[in-house]
Amino acid sequence: MTSAIFLDNVSISYGETPITHDISLDIAEGESFALVGESGSGKTTVLRAIAGLAPEWTGTIRLLGEKRGHGVDRASVKACQMVFQDPYGSLHPRKTVDTVLSEPLAIHGIGNRGERVEEMLRAVGLDRRFRFRFPHQMSGGQRQRVAIARALMLEPKVLLLDEPTSALDVSVQAEILNLLKRLKREQKLTYLLVTHNLPVVSFLCDRLAVMRHGRVVEVARVVQLRSGDFSDPYARELYAASGGESVSV
Ligand SMILES: Nc1ncnc2c1ncn2[C@@H]1O[C@H](COP(=O)(O)OP(=O)(O)O)[C@@H](O)[C@H]1O
Numbered sequence: 523m524t525s526a527i528f529l530d531n532v533s534i535s536y537g538e539t540p541i542t543h544d545i546s547l548d549i550a551e552g553e554s555f556a557l558v559g560e561s562g563s564g565k566t567t568v569l570r571a572i573a574g575l576a577p578e579w580t581g582t583i584r585l586l587g588e589k590r591g592h593g594v595d596r597a598s599v600k601a602c603q604m605v606f607q608d609p610y611g612s613l614h615p616r617k618t619v620d621t622v623l624s625e626p627l628a629i630h631g632i633g634n635r636g637e638r639v640e641e642m643l644r645a646v647g648l649d650r651r652f653r654f655r656f657p658h659q660m661s662g663g664q665r666q667r668v669a670i671a672r673a674l675m676l677e678p679k680v681l682l683l684d685e686p687t688s689a690l691d692v693s694v695q696a697e698i699l700n701l702l703k704r705l706k707r708e709q710k711l712t713y714l715l716v717t718h719n720l721p722v723v724s725f726l727c728d729r730l731a732v733m734r735h736g737r738v739v740e741v742a743r744v745v746q747l748r749s750g751d752f753s754d755p756y757a758r759e760l761y762a763a764s765g766g767e768s769v770s771v
């Protein structure tokens with residue numbers, strides 16, 4: 523079976539500064555895979571390279587079997603989309619939801635835009651009254667629903683999610699996680715999800731990789747999260763710090 527996301531010895535740098543070292547990952551189609559690890563370990567950088575937003579890297583990145591180049595290109599944009607951590611910053615303040623959701627369709631020459639926008643709003647649990655709202659007229663959770671909708675407009679197979687709930691109130695986090703779980707099932711998506719939150723990993727993911735100082739130090743199945751069965755000392759530490767048990771969301 524083709525991998526959805528395949529990285530072989532990917533080393534990413536910003537200018538002269540190396541950020542990640544020899545990252546190798548093989549994520550199957552339909553799998554949900556988490557990247558965890560301390561702040562600054564390079565998790566966001568890995569997602570950015572996969573999305574074509576970090577131009578300086580060596581190694582191989584394949585998306586759905588296709589080798590990707592260093593920039594943003596049409597085929598990879600259609601295959602793979604990223605949802606950013608901060609729904610406040612990621613939506614343009616002067617664009618309506620309608621504009622934000624129609625844009626990718628217009629760029630890719632896809633018609634029936636109004637209908638598709640309304641259909642997607644429904645899919646992310648927003649009624650049609652939201653279609654002509656601006657970001658400041660919505661709550662954080664509603665904005666993140668719009669950001670998720672935008673990512674799904676081109677019907678990608680792969681979604682890169684960078685701490686998609688960490689900027690939200692605790693009460694709203696569960697709603698967004700439930701939404702992501704439902705969308706994954708309905709649209710047969712593959713997720714690569716960055717999170718600090720181990721309960722989120724157990725709720726949504728099949729496997730996880732632990733990153734530290736720009737390297738993957740452990741890849742484990744989520745069932746190991748339940749037993750704390752890690753070989754890497756840092757991964758064990760992280761598990762202990764999480765309270766050593768999975769919490770249902
Ligand atoms: N645009 C950038 N230019 C230079 N350095 C960056 C840039 N973005 C991130 N970094 C650095 O790369 C390292 C990894 O950052 P990041 O991938 O954001 O980590 P994480 O998401 O795990 O917290 C950090 O040391 C950070 O300071």
Ligand SMILES: [Mg+2]
Nearest residue numbers: 565566567716
């Ligand atoms: Mg980050």
